[in-house]
Amino acid sequence: MPHHKSAKKRVRTNEVRRQRNVEAKSQVRGAIKRVRVAANKDEAQTALRDAVSTLDRAAKKGILKSGTADRQKSRLTVSVRKRFA
Numbered sequence: 001m002p003h004h005k006s007a008k009k010r011v012r013t014n015e016v017r018r019q020r021n022v023e024a025k026s027q028v029r030g031a032i033k034r035v036r037v038a039a040n041k042d043e044a045q046t047a048l049r050d051a052v053s054t055l056d057r058a059a060k061k062g063i064l065k066s067g068t069a070d071r072q073k074s075r076l077t078v079s080v081r082k083r084f085a
Contacts, residue, residue, distance in 0.1 A: 025058070028058050031047070032072065035051050036076075048077065051076055
């Protein structure tokens with residue numbers, strides 16, 4: 001346990017940030033899943049647009065690395081194009 005006031009504050013802020021990151025990662029996973037389970041082309045394209053936006057936001061905030069976000073966007077786009085070609 002921390003003894004100094006600043007260390008106690010650091011514990012509190014770390015927990016707040018951790019919770020925020022968990023929520024953001026959950027939103028990313030949900031957005032990706034909505035693309036994968038989309039039933040038709042229009043639904044898939046809408047879900048893909050939302051997923052790309054969510055991934056970009058997560059990468060911008062540092063929750064995901066930019067390369068990871070780019071790779072996931074690329075793979076999702078390819079999968080939608082293949083499924084509904």
